[in-house]
Amino acid sequence: RADGIGLGLVFEQIVYQRDLAYMLEHRWLVPLRGYRVHTEADLRHLSGRGDFQPDALEEAIDIQQRNDLVARSIQELARDRRTLVFCVTVRHAKSLSKMLNSIGVPTGMVHGNMHADRRREELEIFRQGKLQALTNVGVLTEGFDDPEVSCIAMARPTRSEGLYMQCVGRGTRLYPDKKDCLVLDFVDLSDLSLVTLPSLFGLPKDLNLQGKSVTSALEVWHEIVDELPDFQVDPGAISLDEIRDRAASFDPLSRELEPAIRAISELAWNSLGPRGLSLHLLDRRGKLIEVLIVRDGGSRRPWVVAFNGEEQASFSRLDEAVSATEYELAQRDESLHLSGRPDAIWREQPVEGPLASIATQANRGRPVQGIGKALAAITYMEQMRARAKLKKTNSIDI
Numbered sequence: 001r002a003d004g005i006g007l008g009l010v011f012e013q014i015v016y017q018r019d020l021a022y023m024l025e026h027r028w029l030v031p032l033r034g035y036r037v038h039t040e041a042d043l044r045h046l047s048g049r050g051d052f053q054p055d056a057l058e059e060a061i062d063i064q065q066r067n068d069l070v071a072r073s074i075q076e077l078a079r080d081r082r083t084l085v086f087c088v089t090v091r092h093a094k095s096l097s098k099m100l101n102s103i104g105v106p107t108g109m110v111h112g113n114m115h116a117d118r119r120r121e122e123l124e125i126f127r128q129g130k131l132q133a134l135t136n137v138g139v140l141t142e143g144f145d146d147p148e149v150s151c152i153a154m155a156r157p158t159r160s161e162g163l164y165m166q167c168v169g170r171g172t173r174l175y176p177d178k179k180d181c182l183v184l185d186f187v188d189l190s191d192l193s194l195v196t197l198p199s200l201f202g203l204p205k206d207l208n209l210q211g212k213s214v215t216s217a218l219e220v221w222h223e224i225v226d227e228l229p230d231f232q233v234d235p236g237a238i239s240l241d242e243i244r245d246r247a248a249s250f251d252p253l254s255r256e257l258e259p260a261i262r263a264i265s266e267l268a269w270n271s272l273g274p275r276g277l278s279l280h281l282l283d284r285r286g287k288l289i290e291v292l293i294v295r296d297g298g299s300r301r302p303w304v305v306a307f308n309g310e311e312q313a314s315f316s317r318l319d320e321a322v323s324a325t326e327y328e329l330a331q332r333d334e335s336l337h338l339s340g341r342p343d344a345i346w347r348e349q350p351v352e353g354p355l356a357s358i359a360t361q362a363n364r365g366r367p368v369q370g371i372g373k374a375l376a377a378i379t380y381m382e383q384m385r386a387r388a389k390l391k392k393t394n395s396i397d398i
Contacts (some may be wrong), residue, residue, distance in 0.1 A: 020165065020200075020201075021201055021215075021218065023172075024172075024214070024215050025215060028174075029172040029173070029174065030150075030171075030172055030173070030174055030175075030178055030179070030180050030181050031179070031180040031181070031213045031214075031215055032168065032171075032172065032180065032181055032183055032197060032213065032214045032215070033180050033181070033182050033183070033209065033211055033212060033213050033214070034182070034183045034184075034185060034196075034197040034198065034209035034211070034212075034214060035073075035077055035182070035183075035184050035185070035208070035209065035210065035211055036185050036187055036196065036198075036207075036208040036209065036210075036237065037069065037070075037073045037184060037185065037186050037187065038187050038237065039061075039065075039066045039069055039070075039186055039187065039188050039189075040065060040066070040188075040189065041060055041061045041063060041065075041066045041188040041189065042060060042188065042189045043057075043060055043061075043157065043188045043189060043190040043192070044189055044190060044191050045060075046060065046190075046192070048191075048192050050159070051158055051159045051160045051163070052088075052157065052158070052159065054088050054089050055089070057088045057089075057156070057157070058088050058089040058091060058092050060188070061088065061092065061155075061156070061157070061188065062088075062089070062091060062092040062095050066186075066188075067095050067096055067099045068099060069186075070085075070096060070099070070153065070155050070186055071096065071099040071100045071102075071103055071105065072103065073153075073184060073186070074100065074105060074133060074151075074153050074184065075100070075103055075104070075105050077151075077182065077184060077211075078132075078133070078151040078153070078182060078184070080132065081132075081150045081151035081182060082126070082129070082132065082133075082146070082148050082149050082150055082151065083132060083133040083134070083149070083150075083151040083152070083153055084133075084134055084136065084140055084149055084151070084152055084153065084167075084170055084171065085100075085107075085133055085134065085135040085136070085153040085155050086136065086140075086141075086152070086153065086154055086155060086156050086167045087135050087136065087137050087155050087156050088137070088155075088156040089137060090111045090113060090137055092137070092155070092156070093109050093111055093135040093136060093137050094109060094135075096135045096155060097109040097133075097135045100133055100135075105132050105133055106130065106131045106132050106133070107131060107132065107133040107134065107135060108122045108125060108126055108131045108133075108134050108135075109122070109134065109135045109136065110122050110123060110134060110135075110136045110137075110139055110140065111136060111137040111138070111139060112137065112138055112139050119139070122134070123144075123146075126146070127146055127148070129148075133153075135155075140167075140170055141163065141166040141167055141170070142166050144170060145173070146170075147173035147174065147175035147178070148175055148178065149170055149171045149173075149181070150171060150178055150179075150180070150181050150182065151171065151181065151182045151183075151184065152167055152168050152170060152171045152181065152182070152183045152184070153184045153186075154167060154168075154183065154184060154185050154186060154196075155186055157186070157187070157188055157190070157194050158194070158195055159192060159193060159194060159195060160195065161195050161200060163195075164195040164200060165200065168181075168183055168197070168200070171183070180213070182211075183197045185197055193205065197209065197214055198214065198217070201214055201217075201218055202218075203217055203218065203221055204221075204233040204238065204243070206233070206235060206236055206237050206238055207233075207238060207239070207240065207243070208237055208238065208239050209240065210239055210240070212240060217240055220240060220243075220244065221243070224243070224244075224247045227247075227364070228247060228250055229273075230255075230272070230273035230274070230275070230380075231246075231247055231250050232273075233246070255271040255273065256271070257269055257271055257277075258271075258318075260318075260319050261277070261318065261319060261322055264319060264322060264323055265322055265323075265326060266341060266342075267279060267326060267337075267340040267341060267342075268280075268340060268341060268342040268344070268347065268372060269322070270376040270379070270380065272294065272379075272380060274295070275294050275295060276292065276293045276294035276295055276296075276303065276318070277292070277293045277294075277318070277322070278290065278291065278292055278293075278376065278379045278380070279291040279292075279325075279340055280340075280372065280375045280376070280379070281329070281336050281337075281339045281340050282336075282339045282344070282346050283333070283335075283336050283339070284333075284335060284336075288375070289307060289308060289336070290307070290308055290309075290375075290379060291305070291306070291307055291325060291329075291340075292304075292305070292306045292309075292379075293305050293306075293318065293321045293322065293325065294306070300316060301314040301315055301316050302314070302316070303315045303316070303317065303318050303320075303321040305321050305324070305325050312325075312328075326340075342372075344372075346371060346372075347370055347371060347372030347373075348370045348371075348372070349370065349371045350370075350371075351367075351368055351369070351370065351371055351373075351374045355371070355374055356368075356374070358374075358378055359373075359374035359375075359377050359378055362377045362378045362380070362382075363377040
């Protein structure tokens with residue numbers, strides 16, 4: 001189910017299940033390729049509760065400029081593919097059918113208000129290949145079977161993963177000589193979260209596949225996230241190549257602290273992204289101390305402070321944890337507290353021996369200047385690997 005409710009509410013035992021990504025990976029369905037087409041239709045005034053109301057959505061998207069863009073995109077990208085066009089209302093389906101026919105794309109239309117015999121006749125004409133495209137409203141989302149369909153045009157935006165999956169599913173059936181299915185997402189101006197082919201698979205929602213396979217995009221994305229769990233893509237349309245480039249230049253050691261932390265601290269905390277913060281200290285005997293503040297506790301006091309892997313206390317807010325930690329350090333040993341400053345001399349000492357090798361590896365093959373940065377790189381990588389559990393970085397001689 002795509003509504004987030006478990007099938008266990010209906011069945012006593014789930015004996016077998018496979019999601020869409022698994023079916024694609026194991027070639028039980030044809031590969032899905034996608035294009036993202038931006039429109040100027042404005043949905044920002046529409047309600048944010050549930051999926052869109054059909055009448056209000058029709059008023060926003062059934063306009064000449066958008067219909068022309070949809071039709072010409074289908075003509076250019078789908079070419080001779082048998083195409084299903086999903087629309088929001090009968091009027092919208094009629095408008096797109098008329099527009100497609102006017103530019104030379106033979107197109108029919110089916111909807112729930114048609115007489116059953118007339119609908120069957122139109123579907124048969126489509127199956128015979130006499131029509132290249134078929135606009136429809138709600139009648140082809142399930143129960144329709146034409147494995148030669150190889151393009152899905154989502155001319156109607158939706159916030160429902162279930163509806164989107166049903167629409168896309170009409171084009172995923174295997175068929176001799178059918179190489180793949182092309183999905184065209186028409187993305188309007190909206191502050192709401194719209195379902196697209198990338199978002200359906202957990203990829204960045206603004207990703208433009210540019211005709212590439214969603215399966216290959218998933219492989220690239222998983223490689224990036226496995227190596228850089230803290231890597232995030234800023235909002236805005238982006239291609240897979242741009243994501244690769246940003247990941248290649250991503251430097252977690254240059255991540256700035258939150259303003260609330262900078263405002264209360266003068267120590268050399270390093271960001272672990274959403275996971276928390278790290279700080280390295282050097283005591284009078286030259287022994288390294290690693291301080292971690294990570295999101296690891298319960299919902300009321302999620303921020304856990306640990307010295308060399310041993311929990312000390314937990315706090316409800318990150319800034320509270322930082323203030324309390326620094327106060328404790330200053331009370332315990334002023335020289336230890338001072339060793340945590342960014343300008344502490346030991347931080348700039350050259351990185352040599354095993355530390356240099358480990359730090360370079362942790363920093364994705366890039367040499368690290370200064371012991372302070374080297375330790376930060378190693379801790380970052382160790383904590384990203386630990387993810388959900390508090391973990392002390394492996395001890396390293398400096």
